[in-house]
Amino acid sequence: MSEFKVGDYLVFNDINKHRGVIVKLEDIQLKKVFVPSIRVHGYLLDLSDVRHATPEEIKAGRRLP
Numbered sequence: 001m002s003e004f005k006v007g008d009y010l011v012f013n014d015i016n017k018h019r020g021v022i023v024k025l026e027d028i029q030l031k032k033v034f035v036p037s038i039r040v041h042g043y044l045l046d047l048s049d050v051r052h053a054t055p056e057e058i059k060a061g062r063r064l065p
Contacts, residue, residue: 004028009053011063020063022053037061 023033031044
């Protein structure tokens with residue numbers, strides 16, 4: 001079972017990947033996400049590449065160092 005649920009905001013573990021954008025999980029099985037900053041839908045290759053965004057990152061709209 002995934003530690004993530006639909007509606008969670010996620011950031012990539014690697015700060016250099018995808019320029020630190022925040023994504024919102026839309027479908028766990030399909031790994032479908034929405035990128036609010038550019039209003040685009042996409043798919044993750046692996047959920048192990050992401051972690052939950054902190055409240056500060058969500059407020060900032062990007063992954064913080």
